[in-house]
Amino acid sequence: MDLSQYLDIFLVEAREHLQNLSQGLLQLEQAPDNRKIVDEIFRSAHTLKGMAATMGFDRIAELTHDMENLLSALKGGHLRVNSAIIDLLFNCVDALEEMVDAVEKGDQRQNDISGLVGRLKQAGEGGTQSSTEPVVVPEPEAAAGMKIVLDNYDQAVLEEAWAQQFRVYHLVVAISPVCLMKAVRAFMVFKSLEDMGEVIKSFPSAQDIEEEKFDASFELIVISKCEQDIIAGAMEKISEVSMVSLTGLEPSITEVAAAKAAEEVVPKPPATDLAEASVEPAPKVDPDQADGPIQIQKARSHQTVRVDLERLDNVMNLVGELVINKTRLAQISSAHGIAELHETLEQVDRITTDLQAVVMKIRMVPVENVFNRFPRMVRDLAREMGKEINLIIEGKETELDRTVIDEIGDPLVHLIRNSVDHGVEDPALRQKAGKPRVASIKLAARQEGNHVVIEVSDDGRGIDLEGVKAKAREKGFYRDREAGTMDDKTLLDFIFQPGFSTAKKVTDLSGRGVGLDVVRTKIESLSGLIELETKPGEGTRFIIRLPLTLAIIQALLISVGSETYAIPLSSVDETTSITPEDIKQVQNQDVVLLRGIVLPLVRLREELEVPDPVQITQDLDVVVVRRGEKQVGLVVDSLIGQQEVVIKSVGRLLTGIPGIAGATILGNGQVSMILDVGTLF
């Protein structure tokens, strides 16, 4: 069988599971006694194993298999979670990531994992040997006919049940062969049992039963306070169901069989996995367990579809075309005065507007996708540097356009590294300064109007302004006579200059003198802004402001001669009207006084070499735009109005023209250029 067509899916899903593993391990580190987290990790490892085995990536399967063994020892409580185990598992995740990367690159060589496998085995054995807990197994005769295999975890649940005076039953339920809807009957069995107690486990899995993947009968393990005959009676009331057997299980004392059963569960033969391919691992029917993650996973597999971004772009293009043609129809309708057509077009108008909004919405992705990798990164960095850091993430559900999400990762990595390295002090230093030993770094996202704000803040030492000043002097960023006039903002701005770094020593993390300038360039290329606030001794805060999407912007349409241009509204401060007499000359530069401020004027007609003859008008329309801290007035012929425009690429041949950010297609089908105020003049 040719599996290459599944490779993409494998890669995407494998990454998802690796992410889950990472996250789970981080949580486990915080709460080592939480069995649910272990279960979650186990499930991811198990699925990954199945997928890898199906695809023939034996090393990945082997490593996950051994991870599973260790994890099941943790699950069974034979082994306590400690930092050595967490580290070992993290190492495994790293190795898996490398292997998955290698798979993506088509690298046939697979990493040597024997070291890790050995360590996993060792760690796992350490646990098994120490396990002397008495384990319990069903009565011999029941076990003989029983298809359900109980693992260590189930055993623990059963023990708990017996301890609390519950009864445990093993049921074999048969459904009449003529029954048309077996799943419905099975559901009624579950429902009725859950009124009386809890279904702990089933064979086949609950999901399979739900999907009618069973023959005539299925088996259940139930905990209940009810007597045997009450349960039997309840079962018999359900039509088309016949009880085959109902056996009470007692906490008898046959450890050997239990140990054997446990062994059988954990390393499930890959053969069954192969058949299931990437199907979720059969979830155990345990109401306690079924609350969160299982349901989420299920919902995900049923309700989402992965779509190539290019296809979405195509849809977007088509919607744009539709809007343009709709406008044309509207023009025809008004030219011919057809009322009926006009009404219909209004309907079409509403639908296309909705359609456009929906397509935009589809492109939005929660920032979670980027934020997810940071807990692990901060943990590792903090360890490496001997610092204690708590990373707080807020607003990870905030949505951003896919294209922005893809680009924002690297700048954030940089800022967070920066905070860990430069911002946060050593624990001892913090204590001396009267701060909590554990530093916190906060990564927060929120939506503000048409923008998303992402903040990276720490409660570290803040930025040493004098240090910045000295460094800037040394690098020749300013002249001595300017020193007196510089405010803090100007000083902080130096940090974003290429070649600036205040770190005294070069560490592995940052301080190589490349950095914040790259971050700023990147953010600005995304039409975003980055600001910085700092208080000595209290911390530093980087504030990134990004447009919700790069595909559609609010723009001010203006005309010069017969040409129409769009100016992104984000760089427009205001518009105003002046008369030619208002224009003054300062050093050969046309300026105008706007509320007492000298505003330099730029004539767009000249800047853009518009060929049409100058129109003599009484009033001049001026668009006041902002570039960084400076304001400039753009003289235009007339203002057309504010409009949402879809940004189109102008192709490789025309990129990099100063002053041109891109193009858009207006309602009349005409292409109009979008001005880039940053490079216009």
Next chain:
Amino acid sequence: MASAQTLQDELQVVAFTVAGGEFAVNILEVQEINRLPSITRVPRTPSYMEGVINLRGNVIPVVDLHKRLGLPSGENTDKTRVVIVNVHDIKVGMIVDEVLEVLRLSQHNIEPPPSTGGQNPEFLEGVGKMGNRLLMLVNLEQLLGIANSVN
């Protein structure tokens, strides 16, 4: 089915005229041929860059071949066309006076471009002979400035 021999030997080209001269491009590089749509001028570009057009929702740059080849510009007529070519995934429109036909040229009828004469010899890939007619085979990479953009 044409034999491999013929396929290798023959070149299918789209022939068109610019300022009276006959030119041709490989048909594999031609995406489509359209009537002249309205063109939006792009500021701060070379004069031969006529502007951009809206091609079904995509913005495509358009080059005026008269200006690019240093030939006298004529009026736009009913026969004026935009030939949309696709070279290395870059789409560009070329304004030509008239699109003539699709021709088959055999390789041995194609000669290297004359080493002398012509302002921009690098724009030509060769000269194709069809009876009395001479077709100038255009080197699109050079002509459209794609060569630089690719490197």
